[in-house]
Amino acid sequence: MSAEQAVVEPAGPAGPADTKTGAWPHRHLLDTDALTWPQVERVMDLADEMREIVERRRPRSDALKGVGVTNLFYEASTRTRVSFEVAAKHLSADVVNVSAGGSSIEKGESLLDTMRTLEALGARVLVIRHAVSGAPYLVAREFRGSVINAGDGRHAHPTQALLDLYTLRRHMPGGSLEGRKVVILGDVLHSRVARSNLWTLTAAGADVWVCGPATLLRGFEAWAAAGVGGARQFTVTSDVTAALRDADAVMALRLQQERMAAGLLPSVHEYAARFGLTTERLSLAAPGCLVMHPGPMNEGVEIAPDVANGPRSLITEQVAHGVPVRMAVLALCAGVAAG
């Protein structure tokens, strides 16, 4: 199974568990499409409480004391792995890190055998990053504890979308995204961050625009026409001026050079010139437009250094919010698994 074979298209709406209540029925967090809006708000509220713990002189809660949390990373990552590690340790979990380098993964053991091994060794929460879209779903079907998707191929990155939402809400007047214009700019086609954000941002009532070269938007017109969850509209365009005009927030996406098949783009320079988020382009947006990026950045490509480090940038805050948001997700999912 190659990284490109198993692209999982975002599935339908969350189903009967939907509607009015914020009760948390999810043992796993595989994508944001499984969350009702009240459940999303439940995460936001709990993340507020977790942030208070994080800001203490000694940031420690006993919520996951004695619970084995294993970070199983098949792709390199600093921020996401450390973020989950720190979040789990703040909750007093017993954390084990396993990466593809330096493990029997190199001996060709199957993903499911690795899961069964880690489960037998005491993992009750498995945080998994994998290059193959859908891999965490495969694991969740058989794992007895909780599976948290920390990024699978080009499919989903639900905790990133939740921390993006958390960050946006803290900076929007009134804490609401209702009617706010939010632009996702860049290599949308290969972005799990974009896919997961589309669910939460449209659910939050934002006016979502997706913008990039036409070759990097393939399939999104059809999705926009159908609506997210079969209902919620968003706009797809290659016109960066139209996208940025009066925007309240822009998320620039990393140009995934390593994944890009030849022919999708003429060159990185051409991309930077046409779609890079510069101060000039940002002047089209609403005053105080917020700037975000999931990291790691290619500064000078998808985002100019002065924008990345400028006064509107929430990029570092996104990283910081990752910890309390992941603490909330870990606590909620592990609570269901234990119950």
Add this chain to the structure above:
Amino acid sequence: MSAEQAVVEPAGPAGPADTKTGAWPHRHLLDTDALTWPQVERVMDLADEMREIVERRRPRSDALKGVGVTNLFYEASTRTRVSFEVAAKHLSADVVNVSAGGSSIEKGESLLDTMRTLEALGARVLVIRHAVSGAPYLVAREFRGSVINAGDGRHAHPTQALLDLYTLRRHMPGGSLEGRKVVILGDVLHSRVARSNLWTLTAAGADVWVCGPATLLRGFEAWAAAGVGGARQFTVTSDVTAALRDADAVMALRLQQERMAAGLLPSVHEYAARFGLTTERLSLAAPGCLVMHPGPMNEGVEIAPDVANGPRSLITEQVAHGVPVRMAVLALCAGVAAG
């Protein structure tokens, strides 16, 4: 010193410390050949106690509080490294992981210098995996604390043999292997698991059969003729039908493709066809015959997927039992080192 140069042949019996008592005189655990049967039973009994700790909501004992345990892995491993890490943490040890990648090992520092460095940094227990047979013996000669062999070349893997024994005993009626037919099937020649198991299984009174292609059994006829420990018989054969007939347990071994010199086997497919543990072959065995594998598995090569995941398979249980068995070994050896 290459991986092939320093093959250490299993030594003679344990010497004067032998006989009737389960007292634990061993600062190191280098191979099972150093253990008397009462000492093996001591590990089994303590592992029972440790398993109760593992199954608690908060699996934690203070047995190794403040004790530095360093996992020094020159070969990649998930299950063994994580198993020792989890076991040591359950005992409240201070665990440090060092792997060949990302360390001064890459700068060509000698094994003994690395040992002295880790000792000076506070390691009191050194868990070592190394591609060279005998490497842990070299280290144990000079290390002031305890050395636990976590696999050396093709020589020994004593904690694997102990957890295999522990698992078998829990599933044999009456908890005894006396007279039970246990088959070790596969690439015996390159298997440290097979060598260590031969000591414990014959000591347990099992009727042990070793089976594989003749090229992968070289030297074992001579050993069988001499007897394990100069006394205990086992059977060597390439006749898989004879081996499996009425077997009470079968351990399939990983086909160590990476170590196999050209010419030992015609092909992997040929091997799978002639020696792979399939449902059909397993039907020769006694009803309820137990199936084991030390992992990681090449499913479809030495073991068929339906056998590996079938109702007789103890493979996941082997992994789970690794934690309490290693807790017992760590506690026993560290106790001697501290005293």
Add this chain to the structure above:
Amino acid sequence: MSAEQAVVEPAGPAGPADTKTGAWPHRHLLDTDALTWPQVERVMDLADEMREIVERRRPRSDALKGVGVTNLFYEASTRTRVSFEVAAKHLSADVVNVSAGGSSIEKGESLLDTMRTLEALGARVLVIRHAVSGAPYLVAREFRGSVINAGDGRHAHPTQALLDLYTLRRHMPGGSLEGRKVVILGDVLHSRVARSNLWTLTAAGADVWVCGPATLLRGFEAWAAAGVGGARQFTVTSDVTAALRDADAVMALRLQQERMAAGLLPSVHEYAARFGLTTERLSLAAPGCLVMHPGPMNEGVEIAPDVANGPRSLITEQVAHGVPVRMAVLALCAGVAAG
């Protein structure tokens, strides 16, 4: 920025904070050149206290409880990384390890972006090793917590110099280096250890000699003429006999083969023959001359095995002292950052 571009020459003296008091004003430890002699003594005294903690049955203090310490290693290291990890854990810090392998560093993220990410994830102390001289200075300019330089290019390795000093003082009669002849022998040009030691050893009043092939001493004559800190003299020579004669201590340096441009040395064998620290050469030194090496050693090249493992060798003790010295540095710097 290549590893060779940004060589930072040792800066001038520490400035106004200098002189009589041992008060600790430093949030960062980037090099020993920033330390006044009373501040160096402050580290030595606190290291004595820390050593008492290390030698306890349970080596644990609450000094850094709840403080996030991140080891960010862009170069492979066993001893330094484990030493900082153990030191931080002894102080009850929350330790995270990040290495260049297996991280977004591989995706080309800039050093400053990585720093900002780790800061946002809760790092309050950043221990950094980097191949580029000056890299930790760049990070310290923007990091809100403490930066500890764990080795940058050929520039500085301050905690190594402090542990070397600590080790020497414990073995010099009266605990003083005043007037003692200390020789730094070998690849001085590429050695961050030599540079950092020159500051502390001359400040301690030692008669410091730097010795190696002329090609590996370039620039040091000029420095010697100007004096360390514009004042303190040392001697530069390629005459190994003159250097070793009546020496009270010799530090052999690792021959950094991987960094050596072609043409600096005829061959490793030639180097070993002319500058290797052998028993014969050591007989020129004062009786009881102390032998040191920062590790990892190339035994048989810059140091003969019988010297490295002989009765005058303090090499293992250097490693052991690294833990209490780093505990002292961590506690002092983190204390300033928190205040």
